[in-house]
Amino acid sequence: MAHKKIQLPSKICITCKRPFSWRKKWKRDWDHVKYCSKKCKQLKQ
Template sequence: MHKKPHLPEKICPVCQRPFTWRKKWAKDWDNVRYCSERCRRSRSGQS
């Protein structure tokens, strides 16, 4: 069975949870900051 053991991770600045690399972010991983659209939209409430 194929597992994904070594994918890069980041911490979401809004919810402080770790999130891992996803294929849809492959071309833009350096600019991904938020784990979800919900966190991206609520970023203004947090510093």
């Protein structure tokens, strides 16, 4: 039996302008996440 695909919340990265989805590591801090990766956070504009 196949797993159901769950619709996860997503945002747009403020550096690269690409969409990214919720990750478990952001569970407590999702409201404050602005970047899709550490690289984008370092390159913030």
